[in-house]
Amino acid sequence: MMTAKPTGHYVLKADGLYLQFDRLFHAPIEDVWFSLTNPNAMKGWIGTYTGSPSTGGVRFQMSEEGAEWMNVSILECRAPHSFTADSGSGPTGVRVFCHLVEGGGMTTLTLGQRMKDASEAASIGPGWDFYLDRLAASRSGAELPVWESYYPGFSPHYRELTVPSTAKG
Template sequence: MMTARPTGHYALKPDGLYLQFDRLFYAPIEDVWYHLTNPTAMQAWVGTYTGSPATGGVRFKMTFEEGDEWQNVSILECAPPHRFLADSGPGPNGLRVFCHLVEGGGMTTLTFGQRLQNPADAATMGPGWDFYLDRLAAARAGHELPVWEQYYPAFAPHYRELSVPDAARH
């Protein structure tokens, strides 16, 4: 079993401040894309969805969140197997996430990000995404899945102490 560590960092994009994560997989890009986008494969690490992504919207539910409800998700961009951008939840306080995949040298790099409404949110969002992305890696490899208690509150100080890029300060 691997030792969990916080990996998120800030990235400033034209539409706001993102908490961003990178993971490297020794696998073809199509395989990693499958685990990110197939509703059955997703169940092993994050959740599932119903509906057809081709319509531009699905309903998504996280499997491991207590009392989590089905959320409407708008798919803003989808370019298999390289990237997607999606919004979840109501209005301006909803969640925006993206995935970018790049393959080279027999490896695929996943860059995942979530836009933050407030940098203080990173103290809870960061440990959560480290947890889910490590679950993705473990599920793909057939390894034991990590447990939440390894991530929170242990990772919160890392995310509280991240420096916000100057251009993102209000």
């Protein structure tokens, strides 16, 4: 059993501030892509979806008890390398991206969520650490981590993260 630790960090992108996470898998890129995009494989770690992603939209439901179905717009998809998606719209909308890179028998997953402001990180950061550790556990057959190992214990780490400067050096 692994000991959970907070792994997120901030990255400034052209469209805003993102809280970003990296995970490394001993697997081919197509295999990791399947875990991120196949509705049955997703059930093991985050939730599932209905609909056809090729239409540009699906309905997604997280696996937590009582989670509502939500509309997700797929803004960009380059299988098996990356996708960008928005769930919800307006002030409650969320943008998430996943990028995959394969090399030396390993695949690196980089996942990021755009932040409305840095105060959100105290709740969003522990959630993504939790789900990404669930992804790793579900892929390896390990015991799934429990939420209480992540929240509220990781919140101080995310409250204390420094937002990168926008100044050009």
